[in-house]
Amino acid sequence: MAFQPKTLEPVRKQPWDWLTKNEYEEVTVREQSYLHGQYRFKYGKTDYDIYDPRFTRIRVKDWDAFRDPKRYWYETYTLSRKKMAEDVEGVFDRAQKLGIYSWVSDSWKEFACDFYTPLRHYEYAGAVQLQYVVRYAMGCPIEQSATYTAFDKQGRAQWLSTWALEVVGDEGLPVLERGRELWVHDRAYNGLRRYMEHVLVTEDWAEALVALHLTLGPLIDRILYQEMNEMALAHHDTVIPELALVCAEQVQWQEQWTESLFKMVAEDPTLSRWEYLKALGYENWPGDYRWGKTLSDPRLTPEEEKTNREIVESWVQHWLPRAAEAVKSLQALMDRHGIPFSLEQSVDRNLQENIYPKLQRMGILAQEPA
């Protein structure tokens, strides 16, 4: 503003009393209210407040301190996904025009349908439980990332469906029906299906994030959207790897923000669930006058005895072996179709090279599990 007179200065340099460094923070920080929920739940969690720190066992001194490393807010998220959607449509469109799958053997196509199509159910179930996280997680910064991730998962479920329906063959709906049949009844998918069912009934939202993005995700997504690319190219299938590149970009982000979140959690020494009120400026909050009149005092809930690190570690110890086993049991499918890919090797390599080092870097695992 070269010609702007000096008197046209704004009254405030920054819009809010709390410091915001960018547009993402401007629309994200302090969005969720923390105090003075009007009523308790009529059904279900009837003793809890609307936004209650007791929805998870972990304690954080400032729930609003989490930052998405990619700083997605609605505008930047939709812009980036619009580009991805167009990329994927381009991939499918070119594949059909070039008749890519007429150069691909029937046996690979059969395998690819049996492998990728059932996994749309895996993506979708993850999206469903992330909606639980969106509702019950503390603070907008965390649930906003979960929101976009859930939307991505729905998107990937649809991309896999479109690929199976329209690109790889001319089977139409039966291919999706067959995929569903495999997911529900085939021995190879039993482990994965069972795992996702247990994710769907996980009450602690932070544990659900661990089970989705710290244990199972890094194992199965890496195979789905990265390691199988080579195999596909060897079978003259260029469509799967191009789709996988786009999906991998989404998956990298979901792991990246989950890693920042649990790094923050593991480092946080907070012992009381109520500590975050200080960060919000309510250090002297005497509590809600209704407690003792019409509501129970939530501060009387016993505090958790384990540290955050111990809690997250126990979740990892619970979910990681199950995830590894679920992924390994897909070997039956590979063998049936004569695909020379060892899931055992992939999982073990991934655990050693990626997952354990990452969990150690985050301060969650002191040492590799035996």
Place this chain on the structure above:
Amino acid sequence: MGKLSAGARYKALTRDLMWDPKDVDFKQIYPLVEAEGIRIKDPKRWEDPFRMTFNQYVKIQAEKEHLHHAIRSAFEANHGHARIVDSRWFEGVKAFAVAVQPAEYSAHRLMAYIGRNIPIEAIRFATFNQAVDELRHAQIEIKHYAHMSRYYDGLHAYAKTNENLWFNTVPKSFFDDALTSGPFEALIAISFSFEYVFTNILFLPFAASAAAVGDEHFASVGKSVQSDESRHMALGMAALKMLLEEDDRNVPIVQRWLDKWYWRCYRIFSVISTLVDYYPRVRAISWRKAFEMYVEDQVLNGLFKDLYKYGIRPPRNFEDTIKEKEHYSHATMRILDHYKHANYFRGFRLQPDDYEWLSREYPNTFERYYAPFFRKMDDHVMAVASPGLPAVCAVCQIPCEFPDPDHPDRMWTQYAEYNGKTHMFCSPGCRDIFLEEPEKYIQWWWPAESYLSGEFGPTLPDMFEYFGFTPEEANEHYSSRDYHRWVRYREQLGLDKTFEVV
């Protein structure tokens, strides 16, 4: 390659994705599905009328975002806030900002809850799109008042204001009520009662006024948001019909929810009536006409006639909302003027053109019942400020200062005994809601009682700190520092000049 029709393709992409669980119980995944007594037989035949896939969604929405934020940037770069016809408009926008914006955010969390808990994929897909939309609305509204906050008072600690101020308990209690309901009730509350019945009146007249007074940024907020709402309205209608058609035993339950949420929605829109009739100096339409057009004609005389075949009657107390249309904005503005010293947006002294417009639009009520009240402020703008704390309605939480539309000289206040205590309500509509669910409403949070219990600290400055603004940011607009700053800003830009043509 057999191409599917668009409908079949949409269905294939969005259905049959969940399965009957084998290792856990269905009711563990959906613990609330039977809690409310709703019976679902064959939800698969339910259609999502909008059929929006992921790809379509992100492409359309990114385009809308691009357009909207281009308008916003131009507005911000070109001193748009100084170019509107009268800065008092922004006092109304402040009210909208801190009341409606957190409500959008609550709706975002709420739609995720509904989608997670209702085991019908078509509903889930539509509600999840809406959950993401609501986050969008919250954010484009924040961007609007982030800019305003650099030039105007009252918004800089909106999170505290939203959490603690008496005014904000009104929209907050509404959404908290839905957030603590079962998933089907929440669906009817928001998708049908709020979105279908009332959002047109929320966004269209106010956005039209925004354009008329020159606030191009807000006009774009309103239009861009409304373009998403049309999807939400379609969801609301489809959800309602689905519940009614699935099982006859759902009908009385749904009727009870319609009764409750019609009045609940109507009451939180009271302040919108002042944003239509009072704050804009150039009005697009009056509340009375907008209510006749969007609610009476379209909903009460249109939609509810169609619902008659299901055994659904118009919502309880709807006659009262019609009777009140000639009083609503005036009575609400009177309340705002009573307590303008404790609010983050200001009242204002009515100008001659305001009296003229209000008398013309409300020939039966304005001059007779309300103009004398507003004229008391001619000598001193704080003449009508009420000392002390208002007694507020235990359901909608608005001060109990609405006149009985049948006897406008009397208050409409109602009382009910429950558990040895007397509870107070603004109207029969709110009283009836309380009597249906007294255990819920006795839990309401009343800032006045919190203040008296010492939560806000010992002094008045402590209380304002708790509210997130200072006393200088309250009171009356034309005597405020905001107005004087705006006038000076315009002088600097040369906007105060008028040019004669000879």
